[in-house]
Amino acid sequence: MKLDGAPYDLFSAVLDAAVDGIVVIDKQGAIQRVNQAITRMFGYESEELVGKNIKILMPGTDSDQHDNHLGRFNKTGMRKVIGIGRELNGQKKDKHCFPIHVSVGHIEDDLLAGNGSCFIGIIRDLTLQKHNEQQAQKKEAEIQQLRERLAHVARISTLGEMVTGIAHEINQPLAAITSYAQGCSRMINAGLKDPADLLPALSEVSAQAERAGKVIIGIRNFSKNSQLIRQPCDCNELVKDVVVLAELHARELGVSLVLELADDFVVMVDAIQVQQVVLNLINNAIESMFDAASDKVVIIKTRRLDSTTAEVSVCDSGAGVDVKLQDQVFDSFFTTKDSGLGMGLSICQSLVEAQGGQIRLSRNPGRGCTFSFTLPTAAGG
Amino acid sequence: MFDDNPLVVIIDDDDSVREALLFLMKSMELHAVAFSSAREYLSKYENDVPGCIVSDIRMPGTSGLALQQELSERGSTTPIIFITGHGDIPMAVEAIKKGAEDFLTKPFCDQKLLDCINSAIEKDRYRRREQKKIQSINSRLATLTRREHQVLEMVAAGKSNKAIAAALNLSHRTIEVHRSHVMEKMKVSTLTDLLVLLQGVA
Numbered sequence: 001m002k003l004d005g006a007p008y009d010l011f012s013a014v015l016d017a018a019v020d021g022i023v024v025i026d027k028q029g030a031i032q033r034v035n036q037a038i039t040r041m042f043g044y045e046s047e048e049l050v051g052k053n054i055k056i057l058m059p060g061t062d063s064d065q066h067d068n069h070l071g072r073f074n075k076t077g078m079r080k081v082i083g084i085g086r087e088l089n090g091q092k093k094d095k096h097c098f099p100i101h102v103s104v105g106h107i108e109d110d111l112l113a114g115n116g117s118c119f120i121g122i123i124r125d126l127t128l129q130k131h132n133e134q135q136a137q138k139k140e141a142e143i144q145q146l147r148e149r150l151a152h153v154a155r156i157s158t159l160g161e162m163v164t165g166i167a168h169e170i171n172q173p174l175a176a177i178t179s180y181a182q183g184c185s186r187m188i189n190a191g192l193k194d195p196a197d198l199l200p201a202l203s204e205v206s207a208q209a210e211r212a213g214k215v216i217i218g219i220r221n222f223s224k225n226s227q228l229i230r231q232p233c234d235c236n237e238l239v240k241d242v243v244v245l246a247e248l249h250a251r252e253l254g255v256s257l258v259l260e261l262a263d264d265f266v267v268m269v270d271a272i273q274v275q276q277v278v279l280n281l282i283n284n285a286i287e288s289m290f291d292a293a294s295d296k297v298v299i300i301k302t303r304r305l306d307s308t309t310a311e312v313s314v315c316d317s318g319a320g321v322d323v324k325l326q327d328q329v330f331d332s333f334f335t336t337k338d339s340g341l342g343m344g345l346s347i348c349q350s351l352v353e354a355q356g357g358q359i360r361l362s363r364n365p366g367r368g369c370t371f372s373f374t375l376p377t378a379a380g381g
Numbered sequence: 382m383f384d385d386n387p388l389v390v391i392i393d394d395d396d397s398v399r400e401a402l403l404f405l406m407k408s409m410e411l412h413a414v415a416f417s418s419a420r421e422y423l424s425k426y427e428n429d430v431p432g433c434i435v436s437d438i439r440m441p442g443t444s445g446l447a448l449q450q451e452l453s454e455r456g457s458t459t460p461i462i463f464i465t466g467h468g469d470i471p472m473a474v475e476a477i478k479k480g481a482e483d484f485l486t487k488p489f490c491d492q493k494l495l496d497c498i499n500s501a502i503e504k505d506r507y508r509r510r511e512q513k514k515i516q517s518i519n520s521r522l523a524t525l526t527r528r529e530h531q532v533l534e535m536v537a538a539g540k541s542n543k544a545i546a547a548a549l550n551l552s553h554r555t556i557e558v559h560r561s562h563v564m565e566k567m568k569v570s571t572l573t574d575l576l577v578l579l580q581g582v583a
Binding site: 164171172173175176178179180183184186190204208251252254255 | 489491
């Protein structure tokens with residue numbers, strides 16, 4: 001290729017062999033020279049570009065700014081793009097816009113024997129890279145969505161397994177309400193003198209209705225299908241809220257739940273997902289003690305490990321885990337239960353990892369085992 | 382006496398259900414006390430208090446069934462009415478097989494509970510009255526001498542004074558004296574009364 005009738009020299013050969021686009025402009029922004037990569041990238045012939053303002057390669061929004069940038073640099077030497085790379089949009093001859101990376105160098109006047117200082121721009125087409133990034137993001141979002149859906153299904157299934165306990169927990173306040181109401185009727189029928197005598201019973205009726213309502217709200221929150229939202233949560237409150245649900249199952253199987261909570265601290269997590277993990281671990285612990293004769297206790301602990309990490313652990317005195325199986329418990333479809341898909345701990349692991357934590361299993365010195373997982377604490381928590 | 386003031390013992394681990402039952406008992410003008418666990422009740426248990434027990438069947442620690450077992454081992458005859466949740470029907474059936482008075486599913490109808498309690502108290506009252514009668518007869522029997530026992534057994538077997546005298550190789554007059562002592566100590570005036578009395582401890 002020839003420019004201004006000049007011989008096709010090594011310098012030109014180097015420019016044209018470059019994969020990235022190279023464009024030389026003068027102080028005012030007029031294009032002095034382009035390489036072949038530029039003509040391929042933008043769809044112009046070299047002759048169509050030389051002499052034109054560089055703005056021809058920019059979409060309207062960016063080109064409006066360009067004169068300002070150039071003017072400022074020429075006046076003050078202040079750099080916006082020069083010496084640094086930046087991502088912009090380019091505009092092809094057919095007006096189609098595409099993402100580019102531009103880095104601009106400045107060539108001093110004295111180097112060019114009085115031809116005036118100029119700028120050299122190296123332009124890389126980012127179309128493919130952006131496309132790949134978008135694809136990867138889309139895939140990641142899909143995986144995330146699947147993970148959330150799976151977690152939701154697991155939550156619903158956990159609640160399903162707890163249905164007897166849940167029914168019990170709603171039935172208790174209903175039984176109390178019925179008894180109070182019937183007692184009030186009896187007292188009225190027996191010729192109650194002062195209606196105010198019924199007030200304590202009536203306030204109990206409403207307290208019990210609220211209690212049943214709370215169970216239902218808890219279940220509804222827990223069964224919600226929501227996107228992962230990590231926000232600062234009080235770690236102990238989070239554990240306490242889910243222990244209320246776990247109590248349902250515990251009571252049914254005669255297991256007591258003991259809380260050993262550290263001083264309040266804040267973790268940066270998705271509350272529902274962490275509660276799901278805690279509930280799952282407690283339920284497993286409860287079920288592991290099904291055959292135990294006595295001392296059916298599950299201990300749930302929270303503690304700070306260091307300035308950035310907290311730990312929640314669930315410790316049982318149940319049947320424990322076989323050493324040989326210890327590494328497999330987090331695998332999908334691994335189960336020692338007669339019923340159960342073997343997805344519980346695998347889901348727990350993915351949920352903990354989604355919070356930026358890690359889960360592990362350790363055997364207790366005496367009986368049973370402990371599952372513990374770490375969570376990131378919120379800054380300043 | 383205390384027979385007229387039976388006690389309803391309520392055992393439930395759920396505070397609200399327990400309080401509600403106490404309130405209901407009060408509205409029924411029944412004398413009631415409540416315990417939060419079977420263990421707590423067993424530690425304060427006295428057999429000579431008449432009445433009945435209304436207990437939850439599913440409780441942490443000692444369950445309703447275990448309570449029933451332990452009470453029976455301690456020789457208690459106090460009737461137990463179990464209140465159960467939805468899923469506990471097989472447990473309730475087992476309790477009934479082992480002699481529980483009745484079972485009600487929560488939430489229950491107050492009239493049904495009252496009927497159960499009244500019938501349980503009535504049974505307990507009857508059982509205690511019978512027990513007391515037996516005790517009193519046994520204590521009267523304990524005052525008899527060995528000879529008087531022999532005479533009593535033969536009288537009860539329908540033998541005449543004459544036959545008894547011959548069998549024991551004693552005089553007719555002596556037997557008559559023994560026999561009148563027996564009647565006196567057993568606090569009866571006719572042979573029929575004596576036989577009815579003895580039937581109670583047979």
